[in-house]
Amino acid sequence: MANWRAVLSVSVLVSSGALVQKPLLADEGMWTFDNFPAAALKAQHGATVDMAWLDRVRLATVRLSGCTGSFVSKDGLILTNHHCVATCLDQLSTKEDNLLEKGVLVRDRGQERRCPTQIADVLVASENVTDKLSAAVKGLGEKAANDARKQTLTRFEQTCEEASKRERGGPFKCEAVSLYNGGQHFIYKYKRYTDIRMVFAPEANIAAFGGDPDNFQYPRWCLDMSVMRAYENGKPVATPNYLKVNFAGPSAGDVVFVSGHPGSTDRLLTVSQLLEQRNVDLPDWLLRNSELRGRLLQFGKADAEAERIVSDSLQGLENSIKVRRKQLDALLDDRLMERKRTDEADLRARVGANAELKSRTGTAWADIERALTVERSMYFPYTQLEAAAAFNSRLFRMARSLIRGTAEREKPNDQRLREYVDARLPRLEQQLAAEVPFYPQLDIATLAFSLERMRELLGPDHPTVRQLLTKDSPDSLARRLINESKLHDAAVRTALWKGGSSAVAKSTDPMIVLARMLDPEARALRKRYEDEVEAPMNVAEERIAAARFAVFGTSVYPDATFTLRLNFGTVQGWKENGADVQPFTRLSKAFERSTGAEPFLIPASWEASKSQLDMNTPFNLSTNSDIVGGNSGSALINVKGEIVGLMFDGNIHSISGAYWFDTEKNRAVAVHPAIMREGLTKVYKAQALLNELQGK
């Protein structure tokens, strides 16, 4: 395992016709820390960051469940978004004490409550294992290579974790990371914290002022912040590598950085893969989930309690719908597809002009199209039964984890499905053991919905559909399964987990029985998918990645993979329909926009403090930072390494960032630190927290 510094090298960003439309001046790119384009930063912005800066920022950046956060005090305080802790707030709420609605401020450190399923990872080192992996699969056919690749990565992870037990600061979590669509493979080593406690969250009505209507919009007025604290052995963690908040915030034009974990982009996909998303994946997902949105919204109209229990699911769903809706629009945009075709033709022409490269790349593009044809032929069975879209139920997901987890656990580590290798089991155990509220009515509603769509999409004569819905309607089956299953009880889950596959095999819990019955067919679909779709796709993608490296070097950045990246940009607005959108918003306008009704309702605490507030306080700000979902909660950092904002969203144009970076219009949106200070001081009277944030 190489030390982090050993693999860090500073590359130069050169113009690349194939991947960045404009040379050099675009602030595009989600760079790994070991390939950060420091020279380009210098050339474009006259700014410099050194190795100490990079190390400090990296070690202060934490990966949360689906989000990013930053250490902001020496005692393990983590700053992130409110929407990144919504699940925790939901888990800690009751009918009588709705933390999502009311917010939370823990003034006594001893009273900070643990978020049952939250984790925080810090990247401490990484090793490039591309060559070792290539050696391990050399000469194998594509199916065998696909299996061997997984086995090898599992062994790399295992070796890394075992060695880490003897390392300073260890043990560490080790995870295989594939970059450039399989062009590079790394083992990333994380320090993991599993005891993360809630410190502060404002009311949802100010954190998400404007709700779904304003989501992905700018100008904006959201105090989308929250604060948690990492603990170890019951004590706050010492975090010397933290970032200070500069509450004055940045000025327009300032150079700013975002360090975080962008979740996923598809900028390196082939045209055929993009068309598959446009024609198959996105329409199917969007239509199913638009219906689910309708069901959940109507579910929440029954009464206040129904509204409360559905709100966290609904918020996530509406966000995903907006993202995918705009992704579909992006792929339906002829300009984008034309550009992708041109870029692909250009790369293929360069490959074709080089006999050796041509021979190495082979029929990669055609191979991908063939794999996609297989994928399409099994699309509904696979997504419904193996990806389990047909069983949209928390209890079902637990049942499957128990069945597969106990079965896989008994195999040698490198022979297991990858999600059940030793390195992943502690996280799974945490989730199975977590005591969190369960709402049977909601689980019945989502399961009934998904069973009904399974029947539509697989057809009423599909054998599994016939088996499940012979004497049952989707509603009656869902009701029986959820009402009779005991898997909502953490003790029952833990007992089954400890009892292993024999206990699971003997269980008569109806959800276990269902998941057990489905497992052979689902596993067969997965095996076929791995062998006939994934295996050829991986080989072809690796060949294309290799061809791209041969032509462009690492002057291109890898697609986002929810791993640590750093980018740079400046504070700026953009032009919309010819008019300037300013990069800062002010508090006064939030009050002007208030309608007195959700989601445009200013909470009572802010109304009560109104006369003390400086209405000119900057609220949100926009930058041209190249970020996507997963960057939520990332600090916006200035050249001095201070936090000058808290990323929480992008503008509507940023969603096309899944496929390309629109330099003219793609903007990221952050909470301005001045509004944090204004709120903490005058609204929440949280002087102790503010002092800690100010290093006092």
Place this chain on the structure above:
Amino acid sequence: MANWRAVLSVSVLVSSGALVQKPLLADEGMWTFDNFPAAALKAQHGATVDMAWLDRVRLATVRLSGCTGSFVSKDGLILTNHHCVATCLDQLSTKEDNLLEKGVLVRDRGQERRCPTQIADVLVASENVTDKLSAAVKGLGEKAANDARKQTLTRFEQTCEEASKRERGGPFKCEAVSLYNGGQHFIYKYKRYTDIRMVFAPEANIAAFGGDPDNFQYPRWCLDMSVMRAYENGKPVATPNYLKVNFAGPSAGDVVFVSGHPGSTDRLLTVSQLLEQRNVDLPDWLLRNSELRGRLLQFGKADAEAERIVSDSLQGLENSIKVRRKQLDALLDDRLMERKRTDEADLRARVGANAELKSRTGTAWADIERALTVERSMYFPYTQLEAAAAFNSRLFRMARSLIRGTAEREKPNDQRLREYVDARLPRLEQQLAAEVPFYPQLDIATLAFSLERMRELLGPDHPTVRQLLTKDSPDSLARRLINESKLHDAAVRTALWKGGSSAVAKSTDPMIVLARMLDPEARALRKRYEDEVEAPMNVAEERIAAARFAVFGTSVYPDATFTLRLNFGTVQGWKENGADVQPFTRLSKAFERSTGAEPFLIPASWEASKSQLDMNTPFNLSTNSDIVGGNSGSALINVKGEIVGLMFDGNIHSISGAYWFDTEKNRAVAVHPAIMREGLTKVYKAQALLNELQGK
């Protein structure tokens, strides 16, 4: 006005590379009766139908609200689908007496109850007014021509209706009909019946066995039939031109005809118009309505009564979703779009090769693209505010009809919006005066949903959104409007209608107030749409239609426009994934497929009669007839002019029929007459009705 026979001419179907993929042998085409390709029928199938046959079939075919039916006895009996009378059954139902669920059989003619909003039209004559209309708009600019065209058609309709009062069998309804996307204009003259009464409908569980999962599927087992009777002056109408049912049904390979009113196809659209549907219209519609589906399904889960009141709306919605979903798939199919591009390029090349034609056609294709750009720029305001997608409420629709109808009525007939010209007012008055059940909770749910989407699609800062949702949420506004409005009362509506625009102006009914407030903006959007989208589009479409006539003559058929058409084909199945799908299904299999739960629940009446039933009775059948929605309820007719089936659906491939006719896979689905007889005889013991159907 020309007599029907005078304009009837028999043309020859010749091969046309641009519109029919295969020459001559395809049974493609929705032909008008005056351009029926009798020679092609003779050549392809050796069959002949004469003028008497055509006249009899035409006069026995009735147009219902959105469907087709046929006279099947001399006393005005109309045979159509169950799903074509669902709205009537819903209107005649109460919480205690659910006719949709239970079915209905009226044994005493005096007890037949009127369907409050049903009508039945018989086409008695038509006149080609293309040249007269061209003369009226000659030399005008495109906006002026668009206005003048509407005015002229209104005058033609008015003249026709006035003259018809003195004609034998009159008065008649006269309607302008545009064929070939404006390439031909006709005035169609209908005998209209407005007193249509319910005679027989089976239970929904047998009529729609398989429900939405089986909709557009085949093999199939649906007794999708119903019988109504037309009355005039309180007495059954004498209908000497009726069709006899041949209960033996057809054999595989038999030549069969479908006479009916296909609703709408888009086979003659330009590529740019198809792309607009693919990229904008269909995704927007589908996503909005998938959510609505979810809301309605969840609404119906509250209790049995909620399920009942939502069922008719839901059935229509689910049908529309399935249609549009498959239309989107068709447009995402590269083969289809490639074919459309090729056909268009071919036509444009032929036009370009002829100087005179080239000059007459001008920049028609580019003009359409320009009009589409304008349409796209105003898409959401237009669809939300003028097309009123934002106000999904029966009471809102009534309010708008009252406001606009009373205002327009005071203008000269030819200066009105076309939907309020004299010829249309009786139908509107029938609808306003109809006493039908109203369910406020359902109207609140649909209105709240649409207001919420309005805010999403127009944005929270749109002035109208701000105006409506400043101190209100979508829910609270919808509740107040629906609960406080009195427009659910037919007497209130009638009083406002009679009071005219001054009564409407003075009304404080909150729904009237809302619709009044919105009207100026909505009308302005409509005017802009008519002037800047419709006007140039019409001119360009007419030019393309003229070019197509010049190149291909009338060897092509016009797109469907919910006007009378006749086609021919044969009884046949098709190949699906290499396996033969047989053209007939049998009763036994319906029982085998029963699950005991809706929508696969065989009703108790059929279970009780099971031992008497001949399980080998043919149930449904498939043909290659070229039909679409609107043809529902059409008779399937043999060469002798006998009814040998009752069309009610197509297979899943038939949905792409909106854009092209897939001769290999597009199949229509009919109820076999044998199952009608089996059910009427043994299950429903409806001997008197059966006797009437048998002409006894």
